[in-house]
Amino acid sequence: MSVLNPLFVTVTWGAGGSTSAKTLDLVAMCQRELGFTTCMHLTCTNTTRATIDDALARAKAAGVRNILALRGDPPRGEELGWDNSLSDFQYAVDLVRYIKKQHGDFFCIGVAAYPEGHVEGSDSSGQSPAKDMPFLVEKIKAGADFVITQMIYDVEKFLAFEHTIRENDDIKDVIVLPGLMPINNFSVFHRASKLSHASIPTSILAQFPPEIQADDNLVKQVGVDVMCDVIQQMYTRTDKRVRGFHFYTLNLEKSLAQIVEKSPLLQRIFDTASFNETLHVDGSSDLNKLVREKRSDSGSFKNTVVFDDAPNARPGSHKPSSSYHQRVLTISSGQGTLGRDATWDDFPNGRFGDSRSPAYGEIDGYGPSLKVSVEAAVALWGRPENPKDLAKIFVDFLTNKISNLPWAASADGGLNPETALIQEHLIELNERGWFSLASQPATDCTKSQDKIFGWGPRGGYVYQKSFVELFITKAEWECTLKPKLEQDEMASYYVADNGSFFESNLPPKSVNAVTWGVFPDREIAQTTIVEEESFKAWKSEAFSLWQEWARCYLPGSRSNTLLASVLEDYYLVSIVHHDYKNETALWDLLLL
Incomplete structure (x- = not known):
């Protein structure tokens, strides 16, 4: 994935810190050895202050300056009298406040959002984004710098969500990155959307008729087209306010490379002309650069976040090399050394x-x-x-x-x-x-x-x-x-x-x-x-x-x-x- 030079990569954190050692090791490797800008997930439910302090200290020592602050799943039994007296954090907003109090502006803090509403806020009428909005406002006012949404395929629902944010004076300037999952296999796509309580528009489902659902190659080809269309619509129909996309890759790089190569919007990283006015984010930087640019521009981006040829390239070298374009193509087509390494994801459903x-x-x-x-x-x-x-x-x-x-x-x-x-x-x-x-x-x-x-x-x-x-x-x-x-x-x-x-x-x-x-x-x-x-x-x-x-x-x-x-x-x-x-x-x- 380093060939795609993402703005940043995220690494998940197990409930209650259950995978914390692995997370911190992987975060350090991504940041130090691979040159990625790395964003570490951190969940706080059923987690002590000492655990959070240790995680932040180790992230800081590794050069990681970006945290995605999440509540995490509430411990089972809470509704049946679970004693939460030992927990220092109830919600993600508590974690955001704590990070800001202990570390000031050192960490760039992201939070989650649910464009279709959180399932826990559901009632007889279903999920409600309106019910979630006050909690998102509270997290941003507490110090959150950017938002990554739960997985979403419904452009109309995302547009309504994004419009609501821009109409709210308290949060209108926040960076919003829509969460997208490439479609590698129909059964995984359908199942993952339901696990995330993300609706699939009938216009998208209609592109996967029963006769192609078992053919992973065809499903992936259609899925790439679907993603490219979703990306383009989210960008243009928000008047270009959406300037980045967070992909839930599930460790599969080939279809993502195909999306980057085929999307008219993402292809701009290969277009020399598009580098004239750009915000360059290299592998040794952090999301604070993006946040500072956003804040200094009074709520509207003048620049485009782009990828560069080498993870540690310095600002000012804006012209992408032809070899970079070719390497992306080899991944997306499954050819060459990098492409052969990527073909393992052809049929990820097992x-x-x-x-x-x-x-x-x-x-x-x-x-x-x-x-x-x-x-x-x-x-x-x-x-x-x-x-x-x-x-x-x-x-x-x-x-x-x-x-x-x-x-x-x-x-x-x-x-x-x-x-x-x-x-x-x-x-x-x-x-x-x-x-x-x-x-x-x-x-x-x-x-x-x-x-x-x-x-x-x-x-x-x-x-x-x-x-x-x-x-x-x-x-x-x-x-x-x-x-x-x-x-x-x-x-x-x-x-x-x-x-x-x-x-x-x-x-x-x-x-x-x-x-x-x-x-x-x-x-x-x-x-x-x-x-x-x-x-x-x-x-x-x-x-x-x-x-x-x-x-x-x-x-x-x-x-x-x-x-x-x-x-x-x-x-x-x-x-x-x-x-x-x-x-x-x-x-x-x-x-x-």
Whole structure:
């Protein structure tokens, strides 16, 4: 992504500082080693003042001068008597005030906004931007310098939101960056919009008829055109007040490069004439430059924020080189060294993206959460008091009696169609108390346009190894499941607890493709892998969701005690059977 020379990059922060060490390490690397201007997300709910002080001190030491101040998800159980007396921060505005008080103008502070209204402010009439506006005004008056919106596709709703801001004397000069997510795959696009409670206009949905929704290539091509149109409209229809866009990339660079290369507006970075009157922001600078320019101009930009050829280029060298343009083109086309590195994102959905969404990054920056309110969680899952109750919840999900589980709590809910092929096997596993989170059946040389297994461009063939990921008691793992797996040399596994324990029958750092495709005129595409590092990262989030679920019930209650006990008594196990030609091999092994 450094080839695209963004104005800045943002790095998310896990709920309650759960990923703070990783965040701070990545922030320091981006700022110091890659030369990026870096903006660190910082959430404050259920976070102590000492944690915030340490994070800001480390950011400052790394040369980071930009903070996106977020509230974060409220701790589960707050509505049921949770004691917040130990928390120094209730809302994002408290964090903004604290940063300004402790550090003055050293940090450039951003805050979030919801052009369609925050879901927590919903009533019988739906989400309401008007209800959110006073809170945004309060954050900006407290010292926030810029605003990044939640993901939005509806230009009309964004225009109404932006117009409301410009009519308010207290906030009319604030910088507003719309949040956009490139469309790489239809199911991820549709699901992510619902998770974010972002509406998709019918005019956009109509561009993705059912006959192309399974063709990731076509979806991406249409998605690039959609994004280019959205960008152009947001820029021109706000009288050019929108001078930057924040992309939720989900770590996928190819389609973003295509948008930069194809957008008439963003193409101006290749147009020498457009560099005559520009605000140059180089890799060693910070967003304060942009903020100062905005303030000095009494609320209207005279200049354009642009990218330059090299991350550490100095102001004054405004002419982009032809090699820079060519490098962007190689990424967008998938050619050359950089382009080949970017082709891994051609089919980012894999085969179980819905149930393993944390693998693709949290789009709200708040870390793993149930994605439903406490009331909705209790309505969905009741009040389990023993392992049999838990088993019933998992089985009810597999039989479509309930729409979601904590690990698949998407707005869509429901099962992947291919799950029906192994439904009976999964039900039997869960009835044993082996709680499955993700799974897939095996398939051998199925046409890419197949309605159940198909993905990628037409004319290809896809393959899958059978796979299952589940929670199992430590006792059953040692006595039952582990001995089964050790009997079959075609089965591999990773197993971990909520702490530091980890075990595998694979060599360290092994990587296994469990889904791949063969298509005309291209290399084999491996869309889903199972490997050690991602498993370790995911297991922390998977266990944390038990804790989030437990917080839906009063401390000390049977439900709270049961769910919390999983953190101590269970392992998370990921199992792959490598005989993809045998559709029943894994299930025969597990259910003997």
